[in-house]
Amino acid sequence: MGLVSTACPPEALLKLRSGNLGICHTRYSTTGFSELQNCQPFVVDTLHGQIAVAHNGELVNALALRTKVMRHGVGLSTSSDSELITQLLALTPPMEERDAPNWVARIKNLMSETPTSYSLLVMFKDVVYAVRDPYGNRPLCIGRIVPVSKLHSGEEDTEGWVVSSESCSFQSIGAKYYREVLPGEIVQISKHGVKSLSVVPRPEGDPPAFCIFEYVYFARPDSIFEGQMVYTVRQRCGRQLAIEAPTDADVVSTVPESATPAALGYAQQSGLPYVEVLCKNRYVGRTFIQPNTRLRQLGVAKKFGALTDNFAGKRVVLIDDSIVRGNTISPIIKLLKEAGATEVHIRVASPPIRYPCYMGINIPTKEELIANRPEFQDIAGYIGAASVKYLTVEGLVSAVQEGIASLKEKDEMISTSNTSGKRVGHCTACLTGKYPVELEW
Amino acid sequence: MGLVSTACPPEALLKLRSGNLGICHTRYSTTGFSELQNCQPFVVDTLHGQIAVAHNGELVNALALRTKVMRHGVGLSTSSDSELITQLLALTPPMEERDAPNWVARIKNLMSETPTSYSLLVMFKDVVYAVRDPYGNRPLCIGRIVPVSKLHSGEEDTEGWVVSSESCSFQSIGAKYYREVLPGEIVQISKHGVKSLSVVPRPEGDPPAFCIFEYVYFARPDSIFEGQMVYTVRQRCGRQLAIEAPTDADVVSTVPESATPAALGYAQQSGLPYVEVLCKNRYVGRTFIQPNTRLRQLGVAKKFGALTDNFAGKRVVLIDDSIVRGNTISPIIKLLKEAGATEVHIRVASPPIRYPCYMGINIPTKEELIANRPEFQDIAGYIGAASVKYLTVEGLVSAVQEGIASLKEKDEMISTSNTSGKRVGHCTACLTGKYPVELEW
Amino acid sequence: MGLVSTACPPEALLKLRSGNLGICHTRYSTTGFSELQNCQPFVVDTLHGQIAVAHNGELVNALALRTKVMRHGVGLSTSSDSELITQLLALTPPMEERDAPNWVARIKNLMSETPTSYSLLVMFKDVVYAVRDPYGNRPLCIGRIVPVSKLHSGEEDTEGWVVSSESCSFQSIGAKYYREVLPGEIVQISKHGVKSLSVVPRPEGDPPAFCIFEYVYFARPDSIFEGQMVYTVRQRCGRQLAIEAPTDADVVSTVPESATPAALGYAQQSGLPYVEVLCKNRYVGRTFIQPNTRLRQLGVAKKFGALTDNFAGKRVVLIDDSIVRGNTISPIIKLLKEAGATEVHIRVASPPIRYPCYMGINIPTKEELIANRPEFQDIAGYIGAASVKYLTVEGLVSAVQEGIASLKEKDEMISTSNTSGKRVGHCTACLTGKYPVELEW
């Protein structure tokens, strides 16, 4: 349990002298928004030895697959997709298997049974397979640890490969970004290095469907997807927002810290000065049942301090990265106005979320989403803003894909990775209701 | 994790308004002697719904069964027999099953695949099955909760059934001992009450094989097995020991607290006065790596205080219930002699343990057992005693079975429970090396 | 916080290379009965260096002394007598002190200001003073650590002195009982060994007043006070009780474990057989707010198991060491009767407690004590016993002092320790209301 660094502290790893590969898994816990199933690496004994599976994503046809597995007489001890995938891999005995298990065939077979969404690490003895579903819905990338030239004498240097959802994790262990696992690709990592074994194609005509919300909200800004830095995409979203939704105001600012790149982009495009209006309180106490109205109203005031002198008497454009439930932005606006802002205009660097996600992101129910509630008709009035405007879906998609286009000329590999259908595409289901595959119920 | 009372505190149970049955499991942790596998109730989803299994014992053919299950394509996530049994129950699809699962047929099928040792609770929806293996190796008994007459008005009283390894647990929840689950019996407990469904027979000629060490060591003295109180059996062992191994001494005493009934029996039979020679120190600190010889020698002195005046200048017969490794008794003898005992004679109320147990009791390896080590030839000299004598296997068996014989007249049910072969018998494998079934490797 | 073994674990002590003396303190926490003030060694910086004080007892004139200290301008940060004593020692500047502090004079001065009750350890630099109040109300004794002959080569053996309230603690650290600190005595322990510095006398005519409840209830049975083992005194109390309160019954038993010596004494004197009727449940869960009448009645049944066969159909004499509130014995009687005892006679090996203690023992208020409540008039009926009888105060005092008398011939030191008044005497205030000194309010 806990972060990988807590669950597998370096002291513990140093004791593992005999092995040189392993897999870990960190569960999302971004506040309020994502809360994936309990997806620790699932380990089972099979006839051929132990396999371990780490899984990021959510199988769209999980229910049908569970029934299939249980019909075969397997009892499932958790509700997690990771166990399901592991038991499916243990179960599948393709015709050609005689003595040794053919894991690649089993993985391909698994991929033929479920289209999306999954990025997997499968470990068996001395091999790790890195697998990404044909739609590439969840990210997966490979990093390389290169030897350090100057080491104290007698020290043995580490050299090897690492796989991660986000490339930002590479820097912290001294690895360099190598490349993405492509949609549908099965990559084998062993003592022989990295080897691409296969690319399972999508149905003809289907574009890839990488989750656009990774750019908007989830990923760390220094991560790289599809050849571009997330920070840069967010800054482009801010510029696009300034074009789509200009404001007659005095200063541009951000709800720290995630919306800062978009706010800087908005400021650059609009020509308005960028200032800070809120500072974070490092010592926010735990929440509790507030006993009276006064304390209930103070929630957000405990989280942020107002930098009054930077905006008192001014009209503020406040950039936020997304508005899901609307609980947070309303008291921030109140705080700014009480501290002297004459107007607060909200500009959101993503379109409103209107539909649930069935591919791994724990979006609130349709009813909870502010964009689906009656008060959204007058959202500005509801949250106390002078005006509220969102980035359009088209604006977001173009801000995202602009960087890929410029990259495609340089990088042939991505453009040829999946020969059927369109080469670029993103899942915008939570914004548009258009899911990349038909959903089974 | 932890005792049932910790893992399922009453506050938690009180919140479970909608249900009225459940199963729990407590792992043995008697010092140094038993340390069963991690046997929590194992819960899985099956095609027909959730089943939960709690298991006490150890399957003699676990390895073969694991291979069988894995050959079917099931991955096993723990090394515990409980998971194995649960997956076997999930797997077994007897011919006649069509729509609803026939759990009794599945349990019988399981019992046909493994002879011993297991006492099981299997819960499915609104039924609990209590199952004991055909040899009756591990105990299992049923208690009844009867309504209390005087309750405060408006209170609803609990009425129902409970199942436990040891009957001593009934008193503490206000239940009365009802009866044992018989060797090979499948008992169904539901809203319709307790119903015996079937008694699976042993191979012709095989006697039952209830673990004789439950009487000697494991069970709480107020528990009832085969119609007799454990305390009484231990007292008879002490009497038998006085007959087999009389001593020319002044006082009889005990290593508190487990050997006290045997010591009182020895005193009664021998006519020697019973005195206390040791008092327990309630505040024994945790053990640690003692930095020098002095402190190493003080281990047992921290655990017991010598009641000097009761034995100074006297010859002491000290009764112990069993000697496994011999680490404890030696410093106790030293302590008594330093405090003034002129002679210390050790009398052990059970035979020496010489063989490993493969049926659920974590006995040390053959090499560790003091009875198999060279120094056992002069055990008295080795531990510093004036003499050491053990109860014979025959003496133990007769002390145990004497009470059952007297009971059989009264209780027809037990005498007719298993029609094939002998009606009374115990597993003495750890003492004699004669295992109740042939062991598979 | 916690036991000395927890607060000062051996690992921590081993790091203290530069010192060779120290003091610790364990706070009483015997259930329900004693709960002394928070008396950790109190340490302060004084003009002359640091002093540390550990205190067992309770100053009868604490309030007056607190006012005196505060009038001098000292702020007191706790309500504990230990701090008060420490600040009094820091404060007191006797006339003759010039450069170095005269701690012995300061301690004598302290003793002149408060008669009882206190046993003290005062540490200053390289000396520890062991002090017992003139009435000797709280125990204090000295042990000697003698070198072990056979040590591994190169190991340095420990040799030295230890001071403790109870001698039972010596055995567990390899020390031997040396002698008691006498009432009023100041003993200096330093690198020069043990040296008696002074014996401060009691007012003319006052006998010593060692707490008789140490014998009855508090002390561990293997401790030695006034030359006799506590266990032996308790056994004598049982014999005396059999003389004072004989019973027409079949068996004698005990409420384990503290009343066992008295029960064995009663059995020996009366000629009735001694049996065990209750076994302790090692896994008693924590108490909680029981939700209905049934569970409320089960409290004691969770703590003890009934050894039915030992007393079913018999009349039981049950010995208890004391009855304070009467909450415990009542459900035990009910338990025994439900399990088949035909009669349960309670014999208590001490007189009823009727008065509060102001000298360190946390006895309930006068109103809470069962002996002062109306129901005590028919105590047997109230708790459901066939009869209830107590030891008389005279019986208790004679059982206690009988052993001292026999000892006095051998040990001149004790008989001459305090020349004024009687040589033997005990505080029986909680039984008789006669306090050893006049109480200030």
Next chain:
Amino acid sequence: MGLVSTACPPEALLKLRSGNLGICHTRYSTTGFSELQNCQPFVVDTLHGQIAVAHNGELVNALALRTKVMRHGVGLSTSSDSELITQLLALTPPMEERDAPNWVARIKNLMSETPTSYSLLVMFKDVVYAVRDPYGNRPLCIGRIVPVSKLHSGEEDTEGWVVSSESCSFQSIGAKYYREVLPGEIVQISKHGVKSLSVVPRPEGDPPAFCIFEYVYFARPDSIFEGQMVYTVRQRCGRQLAIEAPTDADVVSTVPESATPAALGYAQQSGLPYVEVLCKNRYVGRTFIQPNTRLRQLGVAKKFGALTDNFAGKRVVLIDDSIVRGNTISPIIKLLKEAGATEVHIRVASPPIRYPCYMGINIPTKEELIANRPEFQDIAGYIGAASVKYLTVEGLVSAVQEGIASLKEKDEMISTSNTSGKRVGHCTACLTGKYPVELEW
């Protein structure tokens, strides 16, 4: 222990029905820089009742005062100044006191014995005294809780006064900044409201000496001192730095988050674009003993991610708020250069720290301070920067005092608070070695 919100959680406070005032204290624990003495509110019983003292600061003549108190016969149980102050207040019996204690006289007396540094809260029964030393070295300010108009019916609203070192804490409890406690002022807070009792003057000619490092480093940016917001002062420091140390570079950035206002100020003054170059890693694992050179070098890389695209191929001016030991900035520069920065120029928004603080700030020893080490001669080369420049002391003081000057016209109270000597002044001892008072040893 812990933050006030942890030590006194709202649930606990809500139980305190009978009282309506209290004091708390949070110990500094800013990483590596400050680590004040253990200064919880110190509570003692005095002759007149309980007093409690919370103290921020460090008495320059603590040693002399300790000796004085101990000479009076008071033992001191901690090394903290808070206890010392509390005992001094308990001790001091001014001539005129007869029956009731005159706390104001006692506080004045205390102030006559120690010039600095202390901000105090003294609580006695129903009054709290807020006291700031005559030099005003540590901050102290008062906030007001005004009633909320709309409350649910039946709720009682809180109205009252709060005192804090930093005004930023007011917002989070719904209070408004009211005013500073002036240097030397004793303010009484009771049911009669806030009342200024006295202003104890400084020695003639001495200016006030508020710690200038509160502006530079310690305070939260939304706090107000001397009428100006800390964020604004830091921004002015950045502007001043751009004037004193201009750079031929492409972009300006910050070491997040504390240097951001100075970086924005530098960017505004210099005309260079402001970009972000580092993003914080929210999941930095705990540090540990790194087993090899590679991991040792990765420390800072685990804390920050490089936003490569924002500065690759560019010359970066990186603003930091202060450099104490130089351990942090060096690996950040390495990280930026590896990620593609062509040059990294360091500009520090404060002068180098060269002298220890004896007034409450835990600055490293003189030897540890990078400004005093030989390598500081070539600090740029040492840390790998293209150039390193610091703000001058004059620049810092003018950036700080510029805002106060502009304020003085509006606020008569501050200008008249202390009639002797200069009206504005700051302690710059750690930068210049000029301490506000002569230090006693």
